[in-house]
Amino acid sequence: MRILIIHNQLWAHYKSRLFSEIYSSLKEKYPESAFLVVQIALYEASRSAMQSDESIVYDYPYQVLFSRSLDSVRFPERLKSLFKAFHTYKPTVLNITGYFDWAQVLLMFYARMRGVKVVLSSESSSADHNRSALKERLKRFIVNRANAFFCFGKTSAQYLESLGVNPATILVRNAAVIDEEIIRTRYDLAKKQFGNEHLIRKFIFTGRLAPEKNLSLLIRAFYNVQHTDSGSWQLLLVGDGPERDLLENLTRSLNLADKVTFAGGFPWYKVPEWLAKSDVLVLPSKSEPWGLVVNEAMTCGMPVLVSDKCGCAADLVEPGKNGLTFDPENQSALEEAMRFFMQNPDRIVPMGNESMKMIAPFSSKHVASRMADCYKSLSRKG
Structure with missing residues (x-):
């Protein structure tokens, strides 16, 4: 052969x-x-x-x-x-x-x-x-x-x-x-290094800051949920791309500069360090053949919020078990999904544990x- x-x-x-x-x-x-x-x-x-x-x-x-x-x-x-x-x-x-x-x-x-x-x-x-x-x-x-x-x-x-x-x-x-061994090892190491630094809960997006990623909708949805809920949450955007200036301007116009962090672009093996500082992954793409960042987050034991236009949603997200899916054209649906974790932070760890079980066949x-x-x-x- x-x-x-x-x-x-x-x-x-x-x-x-x-x-x-x-x-x-x-x-x-x-x-x-x-x-x-x-x-x-x-x-x-x-x-x-x-x-x-x-x-x-x-x-x-x-x-x-x-x-x-x-x-x-x-x-x-x-x-x-x-x-x-x-x-x-x-x-x-x-x-x-x-x-x-x-x-x-x-x-x-x-x-x-x-x-x-x-x-x-x-x-x-x-x-x-x-x-x-x-x-x-x-x-x-x-x-x-x-x-x-x-x-x-x-x-x-x-x-x-x-x-x-x-x-x-x-x-x-x-x-x-993905390279689950490298991802998980570096995530665990980062968790130990950060210790109690991770006090404020965070949603995280990692990827290109590009139109198809639908990040304007994510920022507006975050504005609405943090504006109406008392929980102290932040939004972390890890990546770079053609929409960075537009998204930063949108963030300033909504007075979210202290709530939304633009971390910049990093190589794949540095992403686990940012996942270790976060709680829930959000992938709001309008179109995505798969979305390997979801594999990464699940390998790290995180719950996920995934657009139903992402190829991975059908395989990797069981709503209510390890995360939620939503229509990327419906801002209210994303707000509802984000609000679920803001109002139920006790669900983060058990749903993250389910993520690790569900990603095992991959x-x-x-x-x-x-x-x-x-x-x-x-x-x-x-």
Whole structure:
């Protein structure tokens, strides 16, 4: 069994954790197998300024085709290099990333002609973009050339099924993983360091300060709930982006400067330190294929408030058990959800404990073990 994964960029830490766990699982279960991840580029241009932590090392065999940004790699370059890597490695199973890169799609078609089994990894859901009938027909044709599928969760599986995919071929339905070991270890360390500093309760958002994140609505909702409730709560926004000035101006206009903190942007491995200073995660996005920050917060034992337009909501939020969901177009619904925790702070810890239980099936080790078994099963089929 020779497994070849095509992935877009090396600087995708959570995927690196998954690849490491797959490699480890294969060595343990199927020592005769060979495994290689071909990374097309080092990073996406939008993430070029991201810092890395050299103490975090991932162990899996990989090859980087272009030591520059993914955006700068032209289609002919990708196509030629991917086909060369394919012929050099001679896989029995090919795992491609999505269906948006025509170089990978053409490689999939070619692999099928050569008798190689193809797995398509998909994160998309029906709600994360506007859809056109022509594009949907094209996607239907593409995805149904694959032998099997790995998807993030329920909504991405449902979307594949809407494109005509046989549900029995969706072999992994919980591929939305994070590096839970690093996240939880650094969260626990930060909790010990802060001690009793965390006296004022906080809602926290982490991510890009961008229009699709719906942060103006979050700030206005927070203004209304803190204005009408006696509880002393604050709002912490961790991230940077094109709407920062607009959001800071909105905060000042509502006289919330002492209640809303703009922490700025931080690399992923620093986020647990901010989660440790907070109580409840809020993700109010108008559109989100998944929302891995919810995985992070749940791994840290936090309850979550999640927009029902986020792909993760169907899998990770059970209203009243570990958090609440809301319509991101309905400010009153978000206010009601926030007010629940302000008026019931005794529910924070037990609901956070439920979060930790519910996120367990999404552990990188658990998912990787399942993927290794799927690769083996595909290799056995004629």
